Amino acid sequence: MFELLRLPSTDLKVADRFEDLASALSAGLPIDMALSALGSSKAPTWHGAAIVDKIAGVVQLDPTEVLILAAAERSGRLDVALKERAGARRMRGDLVSQTIRSLAYPVLLASLAAFTGVFVGVLAGGSPLHFLGTLGLLGALAIGACVWLVKGLRTGRVDPARVPVIGSWLASVAELPILHALHGMYSAGLRLDEVLPEIAEMGRFGATKQRLRATAGIIASGRTLTEAISETGALDPETRILVANGERAGQLEEALARAITRRSHVLSLATRRLSRLFATAATLLAGGLAVFVILRFYLGILGAGIR
DSSP states (O other), X not given: OGGGGSOHHHHHHHHHHHHHHHHHHHTTOOHHHHHHTTTOSOGGGOTTOOHHHHHHTTSOOOHHHHHHHHHHHHHTOHHHHHHHHHHHHHHHHHHHHHHHHHHHHHHHHHHHHHHHHHHHHHHTTOOHHHHHHHHHHHHHHHHHHHHHHHHHHHHXXXXXXXXXXXXXXXXXXXXXXXXXXXXXXXXXXXXHHHHHHHHHTTOSSHHHHHHHHHHHHHXXXXXXXXXXXXXXXXXXXXXXXXXXXXXXXXXXXXXXHHHHHHHHHHHHHHHHHHHHHHHHHHHHHHHHHHHHHHHHHHHXXXXXXXX
């Protein structure tokens, strides 16, 4: 969830570096030469280090990427994994850009509504401190609710899919990194029973971790991924269908890639819906403030006239 707070330019810059490294490796260039071309000052100390460690000296890798690239290095598919990670980074950067653009208008509208309320209230003879105090109280309540929600999600007390209004958005945010890790490590040739315990610990939310740990235990007993995720409910029902079809056809890698595309699309749609909802709420807030200030102004005049 919190990786979405990253600036999109960071992901796009890392994607460019991944693509450059993949191109150099595909062309047969030494990794040290390719990394040095990216401007690293650590090249003299790299002799004998693992390739993933060398990449981490130039690019800030996510924990998921460390696991995926290490597995790809062992299987000899590092150039392919770098291209895939570049695509994933670009997808995430585009999502963050879309989220920022979508939320910019409702945030601006709510800010203007608050400012207008204070300004008009002062012109009407009201106390700006009273108005600001009310806004501060509402803001404190909102922040408290957010803190409670984040703690609940981290500890597993709150299931992200069951959170009102933003449940589908949170569920997609939780699932996408898991799908990327599964796809990357499976395509690198690692067995699911080897990678799932590590992937389970990468879950952003407590409920996600618990389900993935249970899934890893079922797979370790010799059952299939389809059976495991159906029993634990670790992934979205749509993803479970795609995985089941892919596993039956012997095309699990392709099925996971399709699941990533589908979850990304669902997350994009959920982001747009939330932005429209926030824009509507901000508009209602602005209208409510305007009505409140106007009524207060005229009721004050009417009361003074009666006296």
